[in-house]
Amino acid sequence: MKIPHIPVLLEQVLESFNTDLAQRGGVLVDCTLGFGGHSEALLKAYPKLKIIGIDQDKNAIHFSLSRLKDFGERFESRFGRYSEVLGQLLRQDEMRQNLVGILADIGVSSLQFDDRERGFCFDSEQLDMRMNQERILDAKEIVNHYSLSQLEQIFRDFGEIREYKKLARLIVDSRKVQKFTSSKMLSDLIAKHFKHPKIHPATLAFQALRIAVNDELGELERLLYEIRENPLPDGARLSIISFHSLEDRLVKLAFKEWEKKCICDDGTMLCTCGNNHQKGKNLYKKPLCATESEVRTNPRSRSAKLRCFEFNRENK
Structure with a gap:
């Protein structure tokens, strides 16, 4: 095996x-x-x-x-x-x-992270992040429908992102033009507007969304x-x-x-x-x-x- x-x-x-x-x-x-x-x-x-x-x-x-x-x-x-x-x-x-x-x-397993169909990785064509796929709430619902204040709270509390207000506003403004359909679409947007010297710019945002989706x-x-x-x-x-x-x-x-x-x-x-x-x-x-x-x-x-x-x- x-x-x-x-x-x-x-x-x-x-x-x-x-x-x-x-x-x-x-x-x-x-x-x-x-x-x-x-x-x-x-x-x-x-x-x-x-x-x-x-x-x-x-x-x-x-x-x-x-x-x-x-x-x-x-x-x-x-x-x-x-x-x-x-x-x-x-x-x-x-x-x-x-x-x-x-x-x-605690946390996401490689079984889930490496499966591009699950939407945990940056280049996935899905925006899911559910550990239990029988649950209703997924990352697509949060990113596309949560309010500005709800997104701010998620990125502040679960991602400990310094510029959480900027990130939440960026997502809200972007989804008015086009809804987010994939993790790749979200990570590309974040990478375009944020930089990080050691990790992918979307790492903390994805962490925050995953924590929120799976409580x-x-x-x-x-x-x-x-x-x-x-x-x-x-x-x-x-x-x-x-x-x-x-x-x-x-x-x-x-x-x-x-x-x-x-x-x-x-x-x-x-x-x-x-x-x-x-x-x-x-x-x-x-x-x-x-x-x-x-x-x-x-x-x-x-x-x-x-x-x-x-x-x-x-x-x-």
Whole structure:
């Protein structure tokens, strides 16, 4: 089988789950299955481990089921948004107690990015960007019909674009003449009016639209909420790979909150909460990043960051 994807931070992911729990067996949930690269490596590294892979892209599930068929009952897939499927799993007491880890590789996968029919890349003749093609909202709807203020908010909040007002106005004025029909049409327009010394001028705009179409930050927030409400067993770990500061900030703040023993208001003079609310510990003071050799082999890994949290009931 031809494998068209290199999973990012693979060695770091394997090390983040190198625990007695994983060695003995149990269940690990791969929230973002994609091509199955991380899942395959984990199944090989930990022979007693079972993995449940989640994806909202049926093409990804079909590919991974074929790729991982030799692992038999050690692998199973679930279709849907990872926050919803994981939430269902975590509310099953027996399942939650058997969990040894959760992995989430946030963002668009190479499966989607490299498929020109999906509209994620700059030269695509489509303007789509849906990870789940059964959903209604796509990038074409946003670009052609969202108001000026809505576009400004998307480019400001999700793309962190300095000239977000200029970009939104450019799109609104241009669509009065001709509606946008392709990603290429949009990226060509942006490249004509904006410059960037290191990346394609449309990179941040496409990032912002993709996040808006797929509600990526909302999905990550819901994932963290489900885990906060249903903490994992002793020694179980949560590893999250993010690709830009917005995602990483959410993970960092969540881990910081989960490490707190006291949850009283900052202005409280005397602790009244019991001082026993710590869910575990953040394993890495700084996120793990790709090595120089990995970046040379897989340039998309250059912005990847991995954070890992280990749960410990004794600290609660």
